[in-house]
Amino acid sequence: MKRRRHAMRWLLALLLSTTLIAPGLADSDHDRARRARDAGQVMPLPAILERVAQDYPGRVVEVELEDEDDRWIYEIKLVQPGGRLLKLEVDATDARILKARGKQREREDH
Structure with missing residues (x-):
């Protein structure tokens, strides 16, 4: 016991x-x-997304805010019309696009 x-x-x-x-x-x-x-030091997410949408329309599927080497970066994944998955790195202080990478989703033909 x-x-x-x-x-x-x-x-x-x-x-x-x-x-x-x-x-x-x-x-x-x-x-x-x-x-x-x-x-x-960081813009609010709605303001960032509004600026991003001007050049990169689509549906946002994921957002992360990270501190990389004393610099705040929004990492945004979105699906554009047509199914293209786009990954953006955006400066969180001024909404400047730092990097854009994308790939086309594969579609099944029926």
């Missing part, structure tokens, strides 16, 4: 430590991105 209580205490301590520590680690990138936006 004593051994079981010790095991339960250890398990409880482990669970508490991971629930207290893990959220702080998981939110760190999100919090940094939010602080950058609030400080005016």
Whole structure:
């Protein structure tokens, strides 16, 4: 019985430590991105997408905001009319397109 209580205490301590520590680690990138936006270092996503749509129309399927070498970059994946998948890297400070890569989705003929 004593051994079981010790095991339960250890398990409880482990669970508490991971629930207290893990959220702080998981939110760190999100919090940094939010602080950058609030400080005016990053344009809001709707403004970025509006500018991107002017030159690259399509349906956005994924967006990531990353800090690469002290530079905030939006990585945007979109599907253009006709099915082309396009991957864009966009400067988050001014919506400048840094890189555009795309490929045509294969279609099945019926």
